[in-house]
Amino acid sequence: MHYFSQSFNYDHPWAHVVIGMWHKYPNPHCSHVVTVDVVDRSVDPQTGIIRTERILGCKQRAPVWIVKLFGGSEDAFVREISFVDPSTQCTTISSVNLSLSQFATCNEMIRYAPAPGGCTTFTQTAEIQARVAMWRAAADKLESWLAQRFEQNAQLGKVGFTDVLRKLWEEASDRERARASS
Numbered sequence: 001m002h003y004f005s006q007s008f009n010y011d012h013p014w015a016h017v018v019i020g021m022w023h024k025y026p027n028p029h030c031s032h033v034v035t036v037d038v039v040d041r042s043v044d045p046q047t048g049i050i051r052t053e054r055i056l057g058c059k060q061r062a063p064v065w066i067v068k069l070f071g072g073s074e075d076a077f078v079r080e081i082s083f084v085d086p087s088t089q090c091t092t093i094s095s096v097n098l099s100l101s102q103f104a105t106c107n108e109m110i111r112y113a114p115a116p117g118g119c120t121t122f123t124q125t126a127e128i129q130a131r132v133a134m135w136r137a138a139a140d141k142l143e144s145w146l147a148q149r150f151e152q153n154a155q156l157g158k159v160g161f162t163d164v165l166r167k168l169w170e171e172a173s174d175r176e177r178a179r180a181s182s
Contacts, residue, residue, distance in 0.1 A: 001143070002127075002128040002129075002143045002144070002146070003125070003126070003127055003128075004125065004128070004150055005123075005124065005125045005126075006123075006124050006154060006158075007121065007122065007124070009115050009120065009121050009122070010119060010122060010161075010162065011118075011119055012118075012165050012169065013114070013119075014091075014113065014114040014120045015089075016120075016165065016169055017112050017122075017165065018084055018091055018112065019168070020165045020168050020169075021082075021112070023164055023168055024164055027161075028160070029157070029159045029163060030153070030156050032060055032153065032156075033057070033058050034057050034058065034059050035056070036054055036055075037054060037057070038052060038053070039053045039054060040052070040053040041053070047085070047087070048086050049083055049084065049085045050082075050084040050086075051081070051082070052081070052082045052084075053079070053080070053081050054079075054080045054082075055078070055079060055098075056080060056095075057076075058075075058078065059074045059076075060074060060149065075099070076097065076099040077097070077098040078096070078098060079095060079097075079098050080093060080094070081093070081095070089113065089114050090111065090113050091111065091113075092110070092111050093108075093110040094107070094108065094109050094110075095108045095110075096108070101131075102131060103132055103142070104128065104129065104130045104131060104132075104142055104146055105127075105128070105129055105131065106126055106127070106128045106150060108124065108125070108126040108150075109123075109126075110122070111123045122158075126150055128143055128150060129143065130146075
């Protein structure tokens with residue numbers, strides 16, 4: 001099993017980050033995510049917690065040895081479930097791959113929470129595990145490749161989301177200034 005973890009602060013308040021997360025895709029930095037479909041969204045009437053389930057469609061070029069050994073295609077799908085709690089100002093997102101999950105799983109957890117100075121702390125962890133115990137050498141190689149790909153995509157995601165937040169809130173500030181000056 002391979003583990004990945006990172007944590008950092010976005011220079012935006014929690015409410016801005018939560019609004020931004022719904023605008024993360026499409027994103028030129030994360031061009032591997034090609035579709036986002038909301039499967040279900042509900043609000044708990046007692047707690048106000050918003051639960052959203054989405055399916056992300058991705059295109060990833062896999063090494064030839066993976067395609068030969070496990071089959072599959074460039075198309076991959078990920079199930080994501082998020083909980084936005086406005087009372088605690090905490091957002092949690094869990095995701096797991098649906099494609100080729102009989103061979104490997106990637107369980108990811110993300111958390112957004114307020115931080116001092118009007119920032120938002122982002123925490124991300126992932127557990128990547130191959131499920132081909134018969135072929136330990138292939139499993140190790142597969143896990144290493146998946147972990148490397150996950151880390152690359154996580155860094156692209158950070159850059160892309162920072163861009164989304166900047167554009168989203170710069171545009172809002174520009175509109176507000178324009179209204180104020182008219």
